[in-house]
Amino acid sequence: MKQDIDRYMQESGIDALLVTGPGQHNPAMVYLTGGGHITRADLIKKRGEDPVLFHASMERDEAAKSGLRTIGYDTFDMAALMKQAEGNRTKAAALRYAAMLRTSGINGGRVALYGQVELANAFAVFTELARVMPELELVGLDPDRIFLPAMMTKGPEEIDRIRRMGKITTAVVARVADFLTGQRVKGNILVKSDDTPLTIGDVKSKIDLWLAEMGAANPEGTIFAIGRDAGVPHSTGNPADFLTLGKTIVFDIFPCENGGGYFYDFTRTWCLGYAPDEELKLYEEVRQVYDRLLSELKVSTPFPAYQKRTCELFEEMGHPTVLSQPATEEGYVHSLGHGVGLRVHEKPFAGMLTAEADDLLIPGAVFTMEPGLYYPERGMGVRIEDTLTVKNDGTFEILADFPKDLILPVK
Secondary structure, three states: OHHHHHHHHHHOOOOEEEEEEOOOOOHHHHHHHOOOOOOOEEEEEEOOOOOEEEEOHHHHHHHHOOOOEEEEHHHOOHHHHHHHOOOOHHHHHHHHHHHHHHHOOOOOEEEEEEEOOOHHHHHHHHHHHHHHOOOEEEEOOOOOOOHHHHHHEOOHHHHHHHHHHHHHHHHHHHHHHHHHHOOEEEOOEEEOOOOOEOEHHHHHHHHHHHHHHOOEEOOOOEEEEEHHHHHOOOOOOOOOOEOEOOOEEEEEEOOEEOOOOOEOOEEEEEEEOOOOHHHHHHHHHHHHHHHHHHHHOOOOOEHHHHHHHHHHHHHHOOOOEOOOOOOOOOEEOOOOOEEOOOOOOEEEEOOOOOOOOOOEOOOOEEEEEOOEEEEHHHOEEEEOEEEEEEOOOOOEEEOOOOOOOOEEOOO
């Protein structure tokens, strides 16, 4: 949690954090400021002290909403800095950073860089800053040993915000289901009132509209893929494809709070009208594994243990998996899940080769569980996904439950 940041800084040998970029869609900045309509800012946090937020004068009221100590960029005389830098704008920006750091009580030591910025400009400025302040060591942490571990466990207010996003997400999914089942069928495809085919693009436009109406943003887009595309896990779907009966549709939706806050992640698989035997069998196998895993979840277990278990269950059914065939492109081809928060993918991770020792299902963790099977050359794919949290009593809660019916009836 946020109160652990100083401890993680100390363990990583970091004296200060410098977070730069906007106050929206910028996880580290949102985490420390609470978000807000700030287009450009710098946040400096010395270990053991509260952060200081530097901002443009036009955004002083938005910056003040953070509750942090705020300092306007105008405090630093840019004309004088430009003169000192002999007209070199990059050096002047570096000199201002040096002044900001010293104002925050930082005269040297290891400073970890975070944020969402234009890389070319930031690289030039921070390279110059290293020359201006040779007593300073600017570092990037890979893997991130500060924010990702802190963000892995959520407090009640964070979980409530994710839960609210789940309610919005499933409400939109319900609208999509109602919309599809309300269309007419002509020649085995859904058609609109003017008898033209309904397309993937038409449905995605509705999804974006309904999310916006409910106060959510969709910065990562939506997966709404049919047939062969449903068999490629992250194929977003061809906007021109028709909505054809009997083909699997993988609907993976992962919106966030408007302004770039907390995400939700959710997937259902549908067949319109009916499900052929092969698609039905594949769905039933995924559902069986999902239900089995849900019944076996135990608090404080390493998340990768359930990835291994998923592979074993699917292999018992005769499907290739990444456990025995790491390069497989059919069968079970991805990890079981990931954490969800200010990023749609964060700790805890489930990948057996990529997860770390602290990727545990502990109280406060919010994570997805999303087993799936994919056979693109057979024109089908299936995934079922919910977002869960581990409660303080060691039980697990699906934050926004929704029916798991495969078949959507149509007229």
